[in-house]
Amino acid sequence: MNTTKYVILGGGMVAGYAAKEMVDRGLKPGELAIVSADSALPYERPPLSKSFLSGKDNEASILINGRDWYREHGIEMRLRTVIEHVDPTGRRIRTGSGEEFEFQNLLLATGASARQLDCPGNQLHDVFYLRSLKDSENIRSRAATAKQAVVIGGGFIGMEVASVLAQKKIQTTLVIREDRVWRRMFTPAMSAFFERYYVARAVRIVKNGNIAALEGTEVVRAVLLNDGQKISCDMVIIGVGAVPVTEPFEGNGIAIDSGVVVNEYLEGNYPGVYAAGDVANYPDPIFGTRRRVEHxxxxxxxxxxxxxxxxxxxxxxxHVPYFFSDVFDLSYELWGDSGGSTETVVRGDLNSSSFSVWWLKDKRLVAAFVMKRPDEERQIAPEWIKAGQTVSSENLGNPNRSVLEAMQR
Ligand SMILES: Cc1cc2nc3c(=O)[nH]c(=O)nc-3n(C[C@H](O)[C@H](O)[C@H](O)COP(=O)(O)OP(=O)(O)OC[C@H]3O[C@@H](n4cnc5c(N)ncnc54)[C@H](O)[C@@H]3O)c2cc1C
Incomplete structure (x- = not known):
């Protein structure tokens, strides 16, 4: 039996940053163990669909803490260790082979896994999902010689991967089920902007595309759509969302509802058992709702x-929900939650790559998208969303007025 005061289950982004914070606050050697199914130390995941995939970054450059850091601070790192059972009353977690870790405080940080596409041919070689470093390495290595790729899914992973592959001069087709890219997050005008940007950079976009099958004998050779269209390819990357990893906690009394249900202190229904990151369903007092955020x-x-x-x-x-992305030479940020908004206001020009979009609900700012805009816009966006600031949409949309003049007292 391994016993430590604090155990983090899952060695991903939550674990890397939690451990760093604990060390900064005086963690003593021997107090923390991180148990992870991953074979790598905690790393930044965003580069996996951007700079790591393109070849600009390597494993060492995306680690959250350096290789020796865990040893130097007396943190036990148990990699390649899959936990199958969590016992919140006996205060231990167990692997399939029966190894146990006892804790006083446990953080469930198992993240999410890539949602699988259910269609014939999804087991063929050169069909990839993207969640881990290994996945990104595999895609990178196949992309080195690929001529044609199909990316399935019009959310951020699909859009980022398509942009990297197109920049590698691979003939890339993005197949999306919806009638426009990232429908869940973007307004129609924003989707139209990104679609134009992609098409101008040689990405073909197939909308309303329902996958009938992936074809090939051993290796994927084409994607067949329900309408009969066949798209030739020598690799397929599927980015159709993620699902929280809750299997090890199910049936153990831990409250689960689209993730682990936690309170405002991130604590679940057993004292001393917490959850954070992609797996946590937490109360958001700013919007008066519960949410699980995969960012x-x-x-x-x-x-x-x-x-x-x-x-x-x-x-x-x-905390105000936040997301960022990099595609081609663009970087953008998004704050808040546009659900239920009653009005949108644009600053800048949707025909250029410098614009911001502001979502209002009954005059209050609830979400903002900012790309290549003056710094004051990115500064006030989270502040105003957090404060529930009411704004004048007329002033906000007036290019001759500073964004600060939109504030209504
Ligand atoms: C390719 C990619 C690109 C992204 N890009 C962006 C971006 O541009 N902007 C943005 O805001 N967000 C981005 N994200 C999202 C962001 O990376 C995630 O929200 C973040 O990684 C979540 O951290 P986490 O610690 O909750 O989970 P993870 O980082 O996924 O870590 C979970 C850990 O738990 C381990 N684990 C799971 N089950 C078990 C088990 N049973 N036993 C032991 N260990 C287990 C896993 O091996 C892993 O180490 C991206 C995600 C991906 C996959």
């Missing part, structure tokens, strides 16, 4: 927050 900043902030809570600074987690 970088949420994993970083919740990992750090958990570390502070268990080390004595018991504050509620209050």
């Amino acid at each position: 970088w900043d949420n994993a970083v902030s919740q990992g750090q927050h958990w570390a502070r809570v268990i080390l004595g600074d018991r504050q509620p987690f209050v």
Whole structure:
């Protein structure tokens, strides 16, 4: 039996940033163990569909903490260790082979896994999903000689991968089920902007595309759509969403509802058992709802927050949801939650790559998208969303007025 005061189950982004925060706050050697199915130390996941995939980054450059850092701080790292059972009352977690880790405080940080596409041929060689470093390495290595690729899925993973492959001069087709890219997040005008940008950079976009089958004998050779269209390819990357990894906690009394249900301190229904990151379903007091967020900043902030809570600074987690992405030469950021918004206002020009989009709900700012805009726009976006700031849409949309003039007192 291994016994440590704190155990983090899952060695991903939450674990990397939680451990760093604990060390900064005086963690003593021998107090923390991280148990992870991964074969690599905790790393940044966003580069897997961007700079790592393109070849600009390598494993060492995306580690959250250096190779020796865990040893130097007396943190036990157990890699390639899959936990199959969590016992919140006996306060231990167990692998399939029966090895146990006992804890006083446990953080469930198992993240999410790539949603599988259910269609004939999905087991063929050169059909990839993208979640781990290994997945990205495999795609990178196949892409080195590929001539034609099909990317399935019009969310951020699909869009990022398509942009990297196109820049590698691979003939790339993006197949999306919806009638426009990233329908869930973008307004129609934003989708239209990105579609134009992609098409101008040689990405073919097939909309309303339902996959009938992936074809090939051993290796994928084509994607067949329900309408009979066949797209030749020598690799397929599937990015159709993610699902929280909750299997090890199911049936053990831990409350699960689209992720592990936690309170404002990220604590679940057993004292001393917490969850953070992609797997945590937490209360968001800013929007008065519960949510589970599958983005970088949420994993970083919740990992750090958990570390502070268990080390004595018991504050509620209050945070504006945030997301960023890089595609081709564009970088953009998105804050808040546009669900239920009643109005959108654009600043800048949707025919250029410098614009921002602001979602209002009954005059209050609820979400903002900012790309290549003055710094003040990115600064006030999260502040105003957090404060529920009411704004004048007329002033906000007026190019001759600064964004600050849109504030209504
Ligand atoms: C390719 C890619 C690109 C992304 N790009 C962006 C981006 O541009 N912007 C953005 O905001 N967000 C991005 N994200 C999202 C962001 O990376 C995630 O939100 C973040 O990684 C979540 O952190 P986590 O610690 O909750 O989960 P993860 O980082 O997924 O870590 C989960 C860990 O749990 C381990 N684990 C799971 N089950 C078990 C088990 N039973 N036993 C032991 N260990 C287990 C896994 O091996 C892994 O180490 C991206 C994600 C991916 C996959």
